[in-house]
Amino acid sequence: MRKLRPVETVEGRIRVDVVGTLGRIVIDNPGRHNALSLAMWEAIPDAVGQLEADADVRVIVVCGSEGGAFASGADISEFDVVRRDAGTSATYEASNAAAFNALRKADKPTVAVIRRFCMGGGVGLAAACDVRIASDDAVFAIPAARLGLAYPAEAVADIVALIGPSRTKDLFFTAKRIDAATALRIGLVDDVVRDDELEAAATAYVARVTALAPLTQKAIKAAINAAVAPDGAEAWDHARALADACFRSADYAEGRAAFREKREPIFLGR
Incomplete structure (x- = not known):
């Protein structure tokens, strides 16, 4: 395994590594269920860029740190500083949008491997990927309306493209949680497997993709x-x-x- 340049912060980091033809972007903040700090959001475009530039990498996987949640969303504990008013919120939104856009615009296939919590911005990251594979214990929600904040318009469009306008409105209007089976039924994810089979399923999928042109x-x-x-x-x-x-x-x-x-x-x- 080759480890590429991570971004370290007090609260967490975005890890980047390469195993053969697989490049991984790992959301690593287990103390907060892999919530993303502003510094972590800012690190994602660079992580995608590293893997896009690596000629050995054929597929990019986005996942949470080993055995943990995919992403519980943005780290709300820092909002009183980094998202305290309209000006700082605009800067924060731009960092969100840049992270989603980097995945959305990547030339290489991108796969979100999801277990446990996939909340808020975590849903946005997953929706910006090409394919989503989830464990059967995964839970999804977009609780923006509980906080009174907005969501990047392009990220909303990614979710609309997956599940349609009505279901997207329902998720945002109610901030409700849905389980993996419901996410599969409505098209938010592409496959659901048992938690103990998730890594094998993701590995098999990546192998199938990398064998082709x-x-x-x-x-x-x-x-x-x-x-x-x-x-x-x-x-x-x-x-x-x-x-x-x-x-x-x-x-x-x-x-x-x-x-x-x-x-x-x-x-x-x-």
């Missing part, structure tokens, strides 16, 4: 992002350029050769 995955992700959250013609042009690049790639030649030779292809992302 990364340029195809990158092109498809760009096309889907352009479709569900359009940024105008530029997003579509980018998606089409990535699709064209697939047909010029050595991986496409390898895929055809492997089919002819009745063997598993070896994709290198070029």
